[in-house]
Amino acid sequence: MSKKTSILLAEDEPALGQIIKESLETRDFEVYLFENGEKALQGYHENQPELLVLDVMMPKKDGFTLAKEIRAIDDHIPIIFLTAKSQTQDVVEGFSIGGNDYLKKPFSMEELIVRIQNLLNRKHVQSNSKILSVGQYTFDFPKQLLQFGDNEPMQLTHREAHLLFHLINNKNQVLDRSLILNKLWGNDDFFSGRSMDVFITKLRKKLNRDEHIQILNVRGFGYKLIC
Structure with missing residues (x-):
């Protein structure tokens, strides 16, 4: 039995977070869902996920701040930002602090899953050289x-x-x-x-x-x- 790929999802909208979590689980991912950045950071240390999906606008600790803190200790984990923001400077900031992809709300689950798979495949190719x-x-x-x-x-x-x-x-x-x-x-x-x-x-x-x-x-x- 193969090990499921683990994803940490940080999303402060309960309904949306649950929809994303359940959709990913039907694709055989293991999903850890947190409703704010502080809990998500703790969940990152406890669960050691393989990919992060982070909402930008969250209480207590926003997605950009969370990503900066995780990037300081993990150079390789793929990060996808979810946001209602569409300003160019927000996109630039997301990539400048170590984000790998950026998805604007509303989005389709199929698009999110394709982007997750692309990042995981890229990570697998890179890690095979180690x-x-x-x-x-x-x-x-x-x-x-x-x-x-x-x-x-x-x-x-x-x-x-x-x-x-x-x-x-x-x-x-x-x-x-x-x-x-x-x-x-x-x-x-x-x-x-x-x-x-x-x-x-x-x-x-x-x-x-x-x-x-x-x-x-x-x-x-x-x-x-x-x-």
Whole structure:
């Protein structure tokens, strides 16, 4: 059974939000619906969706502000804006802060679904190139698989995979602790820091077959993957 693609939908009009949610679910998407930007941001951290559909005009936190905050910690997730606005400057702002597409209300569900599929297909093509090597390991980031030599691949969790991805991309350099905490955990408080330490320990165990690989704790700064 294939895993459903997860979508976070932020829409403050209850009736419209429910229509979009149900329509996407009939297309076999998993949809997390939130009625304002604050709840949507929390839902993003809790559910780690694969695509965002954000209404621009929302209470507590508007769609543009929400997108800016998510873009600061996630460079790759596709974002579609829904809006009643049609001014050129609004469209420009949406794209300038990291939006991938823009749909003006009212719109047809078929048009939204086509745009979602196009962004997911583009993301899939881009992610397929992210096969990384570290020592005697091969790391398939999109599939979250870590393989030592010809042995059976190990399935990583979402956070393990993203943490390892950043460590490998900064190999032999210090990975800033605060930066990665904000990017993957959403904050750099004490409890998030302890959680990351646990994930680092798990990665060390999974990489211990290659004696030339180490993840060092650089006190006061962060971690360094040495290979």
